[in-house]
Amino acid sequence: MKKELKIESYYTCYETIEDAPEEYKNLIAEAKQAVKGSYAPYSNFNVGAALLLNNGKIIHGSNQENASYPIGFCAERTALSAAASIAPSEKIKSITITCSCAHHPVTTPGAPCGICRQTILEAETKHQQNIEVILTGETGAIYIFKTIKDLLPLYFDGRLL
Numbered sequence: 001m002k003k004e005l006k007i008e009s010y011y012t013c014y015e016t017i018e019d020a021p022e023e024y025k026n027l028i029a030e031a032k033q034a035v036k037g038s039y040a041p042y043s044n045f046n047v048g049a050a051l052l053l054n055n056g057k058i059i060h061g062s063n064q065e066n067a068s069y070p071i072g073f074c075a076e077r078t079a080l081s082a083a084a085s086i087a088p089s090e091k092i093k094s095i096t097i098t099c100s101c102a103h104h105p106v107t108t109p110g111a112p113c114g115i116c117r118q119t120i121l122e123a124e125t126k127h128q129q130n131i132e133v134i135l136t137g138e139t140g141a142i143y144i145f146k147t148i149k150d151l152l153p154l155y156f157d158g159r160l161l
C-alpha cells in the first residue's frame, strides 16, 4: 500500500519584538551581544547565539570563519561547545539565535543549518531535556520552537532502529 503523508511542525510567532514577553526580549538582547564576537570576513554574515542554562547562566557563541572555508564554526556550535566545556553537567533551557549582514538588513529570522540542528539535538539527548529554540533577524518576527525536533523531523538520535 502506498500513502502520501505530511509532517507537521509547530512554533510560536511574535510579529515584532515589542509583542514578545520580557524573558524573550532579554534573551534576544544577549544573542545580539553575542553577534559582536562574530568573525565573518568572508561571508559578512554575522551570527550570535545565547544559551540559557538551567542555573540561569547565559553562554554566548558566534560564528568564526576561516580562509579555509570548511573550517569555520557556526555560532550555535561555538556556544554549545563552550557550554559543554565550561558547565558540562548543566542542562540547557534554550538557545536564541540572531544574525546581521553587512550587505543588507536581515528582517526575517535566521535558521540553524542542518549540522547545528543535529548538534542541538545531541545536547537534548545528552541532558534529556528539550531545548527551546528562539530565532530572530535584526528586526521582524520572532519564532519559538519548543524543541529542535520541530525543526528536525525524522531526526536521528543515535538509536539504531
Ligand code: THU
Binding pocket: 040, 043, 045, 046, 047, 062, 063, 064, 065, 072, 073, 074, 075, 076, 111, 112, 113, 116
Ligand atoms: N552560520 C551560523 O553561524 N549559523 C547557522 O546556523 C547558519 C550559518 C554562519 C556560518 C558562516 O560563517 C555564515 O553564517 C554564513 O553562512
